[in-house]
Every structure is written in structure tokens, then in C-alpha cells.
Amino acid sequence: MTSTLTSNAHDNTEPNSPNTTTETVGSVSDFAVGQMKMAKVGERRIAVIRTQSGIHALDNACPHQGYGLVTGGLAGETVVCQWHNWKFDVRTGECTQGEENVACHQVTIDGDDINVSVTEQTAAQVREATWPSLTRGIEANYIGQISRDTARLLNSGAAPQDIMWAAVRHGAARAEWGPDHEMAMAADCLTVAMERTDDSRALALVQGISGIAERTRDRPKHELPQPDSSPDFQQSVEDEEIAALRAKTLAWLEDGADPAMVRHEFIDAASRHHLGYGHGIIYTQKAFELLDHVGWENAGDLLPYLAAGTAWQTREDLLPYMRPTMTKINAADLDAMASAQRDHQWADPTLVDRLLKLDEAPIEAAVEAVLGGAGITGLLDALSIGASRRMLRHSHDVEFMIDDDFSWLDITHVLTMVNAVRWAWSVDPGPHVARLALFATWLLFDSARAEQRHGIAEEAIAYPRFSDDASPADIARAVRFKDTQAALDAVASVDPDTAGDALMDAALSDQSGGFIVVAHQIKLSLAAKIESIETGSPLPLLAAARYLASPRGERFVARNVAASLDFVSTGKPPQR
Numbered sequence: 001m002t003s004t005l006t007s008n009a010h011d012n013t014e015p016n017s018p019n020t021t022t023e024t025v026g027s028v029s030d031f032a033v034g035q036m037k038m039a040k041v042g043e044r045r046i047a048v049i050r051t052q053s054g055i056h057a058l059d060n061a062c063p064h065q066g067y068g069l070v071t072g073g074l075a076g077e078t079v080v081c082q083w084h085n086w087k088f089d090v091r092t093g094e095c096t097q098g099e100e101n102v103a104c105h106q107v108t109i110d111g112d113d114i115n116v117s118v119t120e121q122t123a124a125q126v127r128e129a130t131w132p133s134l135t136r137g138i139e140a141n142y143i144g145q146i147s148r149d150t151a152r153l154l155n156s157g158a159a160p161q162d163i164m165w166a167a168v169r170h171g172a173a174r175a176e177w178g179p180d181h182e183m184a185m186a187a188d189c190l191t192v193a194m195e196r197t198d199d200s201r202a203l204a205l206v207q208g209i210s211g212i213a214e215r216t217r218d219r220p221k222h223e224l225p226q227p228d229s230s231p232d233f234q235q236s237v238e239d240e241e242i243a244a245l246r247a248k249t250l251a252w253l254e255d256g257a258d259p260a261m262v263r264h265e266f267i268d269a270a271s272r273h274h275l276g277y278g279h280g281i282i283y284t285q286k287a288f289e290l291l292d293h294v295g296w297e298n299a300g301d302l303l304p305y306l307a308a309g310t311a312w313q314t315r316e317d318l319l320p321y322m323r324p325t326m327t328k329i330n331a332a333d334l335d336a337m338a339s340a341q342r343d344h345q346w347a348d349p350t351l352v353d354r355l356l357k358l359d360e361a362p363i364e365a366a367v368e369a370v371l372g373g374a375g376i377t378g379l380l381d382a383l384s385i386g387a388s389r390r391m392l393r394h395s396h397d398v399e400f401m402i403d404d405d406f407s408w409l410d411i412t413h414v415l416t417m418v419n420a421v422r423w424a425w426s427v428d429p430g431p432h433v434a435r436l437a438l439f440a441t442w443l444l445f446d447s448a449r450a451e452q453r454h455g456i457a458e459e460a461i462a463y464p465r466f467s468d469d470a471s472p473a474d475i476a477r478a479v480r481f482k483d484t485q486a487a488l489d490a491v492a493s494v495d496p497d498t499a500g501d502a503l504m505d506a507a508l509s510d511q512s513g514g515f516i517v518v519a520h521q522i523k524l525s526l527a528a529k530i531e532s533i534e535t536g537s538p539l540p541l542l543a544a545a546r547y548l549a550s551p552r553g554e555r556f557v558a559r560n561v562a563a564s565l566d567f568v569s570t571g572k573p574p575q576r
């Protein structure tokens with residue numbers, strides 16, 4: 001017999017299905033209104049709760065961190081988890097304060113017996129229920145919910161790329177000025193997640209998703225136009241015709257355009273100007289790497305927004321301080337550079353020193369090297385080594401000068417940009433990528449600003465010492481305790497894959513707190529591993545190790561306040 005005390009069930013399978021367990025959990029006559037009891041049904045701990053409206057059964061584990069609901073309080077139809085004050089409607093399991101509903105189970109009364117039926121969801125049901133929950137977590141920037149849902153999805157067999165893509169799709173459409181650091185970090189985190197098989201998959205995914213959630217919270221979705229094949233893509237980038245760019249991109253995708261052609265157009269757009277201090281090509285690389293992971297059929301969820309972001313980037317080459325460099329770049333024979341073969345016998349031990357010149361951008365040295373036998377990849381190798389050497393001699397003192405705008409990130413960008421140009425050369429070689437290599441040469445020169453102002457402090461120059469028994473744990477410890485020398489020693493003593501993975505683990509473990517710093521640590525760790533493997537030199541990994549293990553003064557607020565006070569009082573822009 002079923003009485004009117006029966007509560008609603010919210011499982012989406014029938015109670016008599018094979019994965020349903022029903023057990024008697026107590027007697028109605030022993031159970032007063034206002035009482036809560038914990039009972040076990042199968043392996044599940046259930047909170048059985050009697051209120052004025054009837055007898056109800058919820059999972060006892062609070063969905064926040066798993067503490068028992070029966071140890072909490074009951075106020076009318078609301079159960080309160082005392083640990084962090086989440087509240088749930090006992091009749092439905094709906095969360096009325098907090099992030100997530102608690103599972104609600106069917107109660108039937110048979111005579112005096114209280115029976116609770118618990119239906120275990122299949123993996124497919126778990127996934128189906130979790131996708132919308134993950135989206136809500138991303139929308140609200142609830143890291144706890146994103147973490148729990150990521151764990152549920154992985155446990156129920158969802159693919160890492162599908163999990164990350166749920167976030168990228170959401171974020172790309174909402175990123176204010178186009179997908180940027182958060183998308184780039186998500187791409188690298190997905191690369192890591194797909195390489196791993198252990199629990200670090202979840203950390204990589206949640207780091208990537210959390211960046212998107214933080215940056216796009218409460219941002220409205222950009223509306224997309226109808227596809228239109230008539231605009232000229234490059235001219236629309238030049239004219240910042242955002243609607244035309246989006247329409248053209250959608251038309252390419254709708255018409256089944258060759259992905260390589262579309263990728264070429266985006267790389268070409270990123271190469272026509274020195275965009276966003278090197279970020280134009282970095283974001284292009286990361287967007288196309290993401291699409292490699294998730295499939296070209298998803299390009300419509302990312303590329304129209306990337307096109308807009310490309311057009312919105314700062315065109316650094318139009319700034320006055322780049323004019324002398326642009327004269328040299330414009331005079332370079334990019335076709336000859338692009339067709340120059342690399343002669344593996346070629347070697348110029350002075351090239352890196354010349355690329356590290358402080359007085360003017362060494363564009364001629366770069367062109368001469370490419371044509372003389374280095375080829376584009378030889379130049380990229382030298383730039384990589386140059387950027388690494390600069391990171392290995394960056395003075396920590398500069399990092400704490402409030403009135404100096406220079407920071408580690410001004411040098412780490414060189415390495416990540418070189419890595420992006422290397423990617424562009426590998427997938428779409430041509431004169432446009434030769435120009436990108438010269439922009440990277442400029443960026444290395446621009447990273448000399450602190451050295452120009454303050455010199456190179458002898459005590460800042462870092463050299464590694466080798467040891468026979470170094471391990472990834474030594475790298476993690478050195479980064480955690482900011483023991484720069486120990487980090488260098490450990491990285492120098494293990495193979496590049498091991499060092500790169502250990503640095504990535506350190507970056508993912510989020511010791512800096514701020515999104516932008518974590519994003520750069522992750523980007524740099526991956527780029528440094530690839531650059532060390534490509535160049536055959538440990539320097540990129542050593543440079544990344546030094547950056548991760550160095551004391552840092554982020555100065556975001558303090559520097560902005562100092563610059564604003566200056567500007568408001570004197571009208572002078574900040575020193576560059």
C-alpha cells in the first residue's frame with residue numbers, strides 16, 4: 001500500500017529497472033516530523049527526512065564537499081548543510097543556496113515501513129545530466145562545480161576534448177575582444193589532458209575551463225551574422241569589419257572550404273601586422289591546435305570569433321617606435337627567405353649574440369642568417385636560444401620596481417611567439433611566415449628594454465649544476481619553494497620530456513593565484529618543452545624553470561595606480 005506520505009522521485013529511470021535498489025529504512029511510527037536519519041540503501045548513504053509535507057530521501061552526501069546532510073539543520077522544507085550553508089528543498093533536492101542540487105530518491109510507505117528506492121544512473125545518464133550542470137558551473141564561474149562535473153564526466157567515460165570544448169564553445173562566443181589568453185591556456189591544458197591517463201587530466205581540464213569561466217562570467221554572447229561569401233577576408237581584417245569577417249568565416253565553413261586554405265588565411269592575417277605584441281599568431285596557433293583535437297566540424301564555434309579578435313588586436317608595427325624596424329622588414333626579400341633551405345652543416349656561433357643586441361633590432365642579422373644557411377627554422381632556433389638566455393639573466397630586482405613596466409612576461413612572450421611561428425612554418429610555410437619570424441626577431445630585441453635601462457646584473461646570470469639523482473619531485477619542490485638554483489639543477493639533470501612535464505605539473509598546480517600568471521606559466525611550460533626538443537638545447541626548459549621558480553612581483557594594481565597617478569597629474573604616458 002502506498003500512502004499520501006510518498007514523496008516525489010526525481011530519478012530519470014523507472015524504480016524497477018535492474019539498477020534500482022529498494023530497502024526499508026525505518027518505521028513511520030518511529031519518525032517524528034522534523035527528524036532526519038541516515039540510512040544505507042545498497043552502497044548509498046541516504047538522508048531520510050520527515051517534514052510537514054511527508055517523508056523524503058536525499059543523498060546524505062552534500063554535493064558540495066560530501067559532508068552528511070543529516071548532521072545539518074532542518075528549517076521547514078529546507079535542509080541546511082552546516083559546513084558551508086548550502087540549502088536544499090527536501091521535496092525535490094533543489095539547491096536554494098549554493099551551486100548544485102542533491103539527488104532525490106523515491107520514498108514509498110508500505111504499512112508502517114518506509115521504503116527508499118535508489119536508482120544508480122548509467123554512465124550515459126550521468127553524462128547527460130552533467131553537461132548542463134557543467135555549463136551552469138562555467139556560466140557562474142563556480143570552480144567547485146566545474147571540478148565535480150569534470151570528475152563525473154571523466155569517470156563516466158566522457159572524452160577530455162569534449163569536456164574542454166564545452167567551455168571553449170561557451171567562452172569563445174562571449175570573450176569581449178575575441179578569444180585570447182583563456183582560449184590559449186585551454187588549448188595547452190587540453191594538449192596536456194590528452195597526453196595523460198592519470199588524475200592530472202582533471203587538473204589540466206579544470207585549469208583550462210576555469211580561465212574561461214573567470215574571463216567570460218556574465219559576458220553576453222556575441223551574435224553571429226548570416227554566412228556571406230562576398231567580403232574579402234584580409235581587407236575586412238584591415239578595416240576591422242567585424243560582421244563581415246564573421247560572415248565570411250561562416251560562409252567558408254558552410255561551403256565546405258578546405259581547412260588548410262582557411263588556416264592559411266588566418267595565419268596570413270596574423271602575419272600582416274605585428275599583432276598584439278605577438279599574441280596574434282599565438283592565438284591563431286592555439287585555436288587551430290584546439291580544432292585539431294576536437295575536429296574541424298566544430299570550427300564554426302571558434303573561428304568567427306577568432307577572426308574578430310584578430311582584427312581587434314593592437315597593430316604594434318604602426319606604432320612610432322617600430323618605424324625603423326618596419327623599414328628593414330619591408331625591405332627584406334621574404335620570398336627568398338621562405339625558399340632558403342636549411343643547411344644543417346651551417347653554423348654561426350655569433351648569431352645568438354647578434355640577435356641579443358641592445359641598440360637596434362637585428363633584422364639584417366636575421367635575414368642574413370636565413371639566406372646564409374640557417375633557413376627559417378635555424379633562425380627560430382637562434383631566437384629561442386636568445387630568449388632563453390635573456391630569461392636566464394633577467395634580474396629579479398627589475399621585477400619589484402613599481403615604476404618600471406617591464407616584467408618576466410615581456411620575455412616569456414618571445415619564447416611562446418617563436419613557438420607559434422614554428423607551428424605556422426610547419427603547417428603553412430611561405431613568405432608571410434618569414435615576416436612573422438622577423439616580427440619575432442623584433443620581439444626579442446624589444447625584450448631587451450630592462451637590460452637597456454638597468455644593465456645585466458652579474459648576480460642575475462643563472463648557470464645549472466648537474467646531479468645524478470634529480471627527479472621530477474625535485475623540480476616540483478624547487479618551484480614551490482622558489483629555489484631558483486635547485487630548479488635549474490634538477491631540470492638540467494633529467495631528460496627534456498621529464499623536465500617539461502614536471503614544469504607543466506608545477507604550472508598547473510596554480511601557486512601564483514592570478515589567472516594571467518597561471519596562463520603564462522602553462523603556455524611557457526609547453527612551449528619550452530617543444531623548443532628544447534626542436535633546438536636540441538636545454539636552455540628553453542632551463543629558462544622556463546627559472547621563471548617558474550623565481551620570486552615575482554605581479555604589480556598589477558600597484559603599477560596601474562602609479563601610472564594613473566602620473567598620467568592624471570602630468571598627462572604623461574607611462575615609460576616604455
Ligand code: FES
Pocket residue numbers: 062063064065066067081082083084085086
Ligand atoms: S559540504 Fe555542504 S555546504 Fe559544504
